[in-house]
Amino acid sequence: MNLNDLAILKVSGLSPQAIKWSRTLDVLIVIVAAFLIWAVSHISFLLLGGDWDFFIDWKDRQYWILIIPITTITMAAAFQAIFWNLFRLPVGATASLLLLLVGTWIVRYHSWQGLAFFPISLVVPGTCLMGALVLDAVLVLSRSWLVTGAFGAVLYGLLFYPSNWIYMAGYFQPVQNMGDMTSVADLIGYTFPRAGTPEYIRIIERGTLRTFGDTPTWVSAFFSAFACIFLYYLFWGLGVLACNSRFFPVGDRFKSIYGGKSGAADSEPALKPGVPS
Amino acid sequence: MSTHVVSSVPSPQVSSAAAGRSMFNFVPVAIGWGLLLAVYASYRLYQGAFAFEYGLDATSPEFARYWMTLFKVEVPLIFGSGLCIWTYLWFTRDRDVAKIDAETELRRYFSLVAWFMMYTFSFLWIASFFGEGDATWHQTVIRDTALTPSHIVVFYACVPLYIVFGVSSLLYATTRIPAFARGYSVPLIMAVLGPGLILPNLGFNEWGHAFWMTEEIFSHPLHWGFPILGWTGLALGGLFIQVVGRMAELFKEVGGPASDAA
Numbered sequence: 001m002n003l004n005d006l007a008i009l010k011v012s013g014l015s016p017q018a019i020k021w022s023r024t025l026d027v028l029i030v031i032v033a034a035f036l037i038w039a040v041s042h043i044s045f046l047l048l049g050g051d052w053d054f055f056i057d058w059k060d061r062q063y064w065i066l067i068i069p070i071t072t073i074t075m076a077a078a079f080q081a082i083f084w085n086l087f088r089l090p091v092g093a094t095a096s097l098l099l100l101l102v103g104t105w106i107v108r109y110h111s112w113q114g115l116a117f118f119p120i121s122l123v124v125p126g127t128c129l130m131g132a133l134v135l136d137a138v139l140v141l142s143r144s145w146l147v148t149g150a151f152g153a154v155l156y157g158l159l160f161y162p163s164n165w166i167y168m169a170g171y172f173q174p175v176q177n178m179g180d181m182t183s184v185a186d187l188i189g190y191t192f193p194r195a196g197t198p199e200y201i202r203i204i205e206r207g208t209l210r211t212f213g214d215t216p217t218w219v220s221a222f223f224s225a226f227a228c229i230f231l232y233y234l235f236w237g238l239g240v241l242a243c244n245s246r247f248f249p250v251g252d253r254f255k256s257i258y259g260g261k262s263g264a265a266d267s268e269p270a271l272k273p274g275v276p277s
Numbered sequence: 278m279s280t281h282v283v284s285s286v287p288s289p290q291v292s293s294a295a296a297g298r299s300m301f302n303f304v305p306v307a308i309g310w311g312l313l314l315a316v317y318a319s320y321r322l323y324q325g326a327f328a329f330e331y332g333l334d335a336t337s338p339e340f341a342r343y344w345m346t347l348f349k350v351e352v353p354l355i356f357g358s359g360l361c362i363w364t365y366l367w368f369t370r371d372r373d374v375a376k377i378d379a380e381t382e383l384r385r386y387f388s389l390v391a392w393f394m395m396y397t398f399s400f401l402w403i404a405s406f407f408g409e410g411d412a413t414w415h416q417t418v419i420r421d422t423a424l425t426p427s428h429i430v431v432f433y434a435c436v437p438l439y440i441v442f443g444v445s446s447l448l449y450a451t452t453r454i455p456a457f458a459r460g461y462s463v464p465l466i467m468a469v470l471g472p473g474l475i476l477p478n479l480g481f482n483e484w485g486h487a488f489w490m491t492e493e494i495f496s497h498p499l500h501w502g503f504p505i506l507g508w509t510g511l512a513l514g515g516l517f518i519q520v521v522g523r524m525a526e527l528f529k530e531v532g533g534p535a536s537d538a539a
Contacts, residue, residue, distance in 0.1 A: 010535070018532025021300050021383070025524060028301070028515065035397035039404035043507040046409050050495040054412060067496070070358035082514035092375040103405040111410035115325055117418045196493035221405045245518035247460030260532050 057189030081239025090140035097132035120265040130163035131156035146168035153232035157225030332426035359441035370452035383527040392446040403435035433468035443469040464515030471509020
């Protein structure tokens with residue numbers, strides 16, 4: 001324990017015994033929070049944008065770059081709001097995206113490869129971790145959710161593609177397949193057909209901007225950055241709403257069902273709704 | 278946003294005997310996690326052994342033997358176990374909860390956090406591991422029934438399991454902790470009821486897949502009910518304020534003054 005810790009504990013006014021209990025509670029809260037962040041981030045991402053992350057050949061320049069940032073920034077913003085409002089900790093976005101990445105890697109290895117025998121090269125997940133770090137950094141530097149939304153969310157959207165390019169580049173190498181040119185990613189996709197998403201519902205590369213060369217990639221990235229601003233604000237608001245700690249008084253009839261005894265303390269509501277204690 | 282902390286009600290008795298004693302026992306949680314882990318690992322191994330072997334044709338006798346039997350056993354077993362836990366929590370409720378001393382209240386708060394540890398751990402397995410695991414099945418096999426080898430695990434074992442722990446957390450809090458007995462905790466109800474509604478939301482999901490689209494785009498609006506209900510888990514943020522706020526008061530009340538530190 002360093003001098004800073006000792007100074008904080010002195011200000012807290014807790015006895016050594018209470019400090020131990022408090023430290024125990026800290027650890028337990030971290031565990032509960034980690035499970036919660038992991039679970040909510042994953043289910044949200046999975047069912048809002050998961051398809052574009054499942055397969056390497058779905059990681060295109062039209063929808064992948066657009067959809068993954070705008071679906072992942074939702075929980076990043078919500079957990080950022082919760083951690084910032086409750087604990088002044090600028091870790092919500094990083095925690096959300098880091099635990100999401102851990103979760104997806106576990107499933108890709110144990111279920112996609114282990115159960116359904118897709119090669120890991122087909123189902124390697126993308127990452128939003130760099131954007132999340134920047135988002136948290138902007139929050140701690142600006143201490144403002146407005147500024148974080150205006151600048152951090154834009155950077156979050158823009159950084160997604162370059163931060164994934166490092167592992168993606170190899171999959172975009174051209175190869176010849178049955179006389180035609182295709183990418184390594186598409187070739188892997190041709191080899192492992194997926195019955196649940198046959199070609200006729202494959203939502204990929206339907207744009208008409210091919211004549212622009214590589215620029216559609218950045219068009220998608222900037223559109224994603226633009227959308228991230230609004231989703232950040234929306235889900236920051238949801239996070240703030242989630243910090244509501246209201247109680248509503250239990251009626252006497254319900255108490256009698258409980259078999260609870262009435263008393264002086266019992267008759268007081270824990271909190272008058274809408275009135276800060 | 279202003280956050281509202283539970284107002285302090287002076288406790289009738291303050292025990293100084295609490296000093297030196299542990300307030301939280303990790304052993305029951307470790308045992309609970311271990312048991313759950315064993316259950317989830319068994320499900321995964323069972324899927325690995327029999328999902329593609331006997332789970333592709335819902336009309337086959339092998340499917341009935343290996344998968345429908347599991348379904349018919351697990352649902353009453355899990356909900357039956359839950360009913361036993363809920364009944365126990367109800368009949369052992371504190372009928373004079375407003376009069377408990379501060380040390381007892383602090384212990385019960387720690388126990389409530391232990392229930393949350395079980396609840397969030399069990400929710401994690403459906404939201405992450407078996408949730409995305411369901412995608413591996415659907416991307417490989419066209420559905421021919423609502424009761425696939427994947428659904429029998431993810432929807433009819435994992436979901437009931439976390440409902441058991443969620444409702445148990447709610448029951449424990451409302452029957453043993455003064456603040457939760459005096460008032461309905463909005464975030465606690467949200468955090469338990471919201472994810473719990475994922476089970477009835479299956480009706481919409483299966484209806485949509487039966488009459489609308491048999492293919493699986495996971496991001497399809499048909500599936501949006503699941504993440505939206507999952508977002509209600511965020512309400513644990515408000516619950517943290519209620520729990521940590523009151524526990525911070527109890528630490529001082531039960532732990533004695535800071536001058537003892539010297």
